[in-house]
Amino acid sequence: MAIRGLDELSWMKNGCEECRGGALSGMYSPEAAARFQLPVKPPAFVCTSTEVCVDLYHCNKCGAWWEFNQREVHVINEDAAKAIYPALKTGER
Numbered sequence: 001m002a003i004r005g006l007d008e009l010s011w012m013k014n015g016c017e018e019c020r021g022g023a024l025s026g027m028y029s030p031e032a033a034a035r036f037q038l039p040v041k042p043p044a045f046v047c048t049s050t051e052v053c054v055d056l057y058h059c060n061k062c063g064a065w066w067e068f069n070q071r072e073v074h075v076i077n078e079d080a081a082k083a084i085y086p087a088l089k090t091g092e093r
């Protein structure tokens with residue numbers, strides 16, 4: 001998974017150590033964690049935007065909002081998350 005235009009120092013400013021580790025390891029997925037008999041790591045799945053084909057994840061530990069697509073992962077702010085993912089505004093998930 002690519003890190004969208006970020007060098008290592010910039011990457012370290014995104015989220016917390018736990019959700020960065022989950023994002024890079026794939027262990028945020030309950031299926032992947034179960035396969036390797038490991039605990040699920042943050043961030044947790046919130047919803048999908050079919051308009052932009054991206055999944056939104058949220059870290060309950062640090063509050064970071066993560067966007068995942070097939071090729072990259074990056075952090076966005078909460079205002080952007082609410083603008084892109086209408087389900088957040090309406091409470092649907």
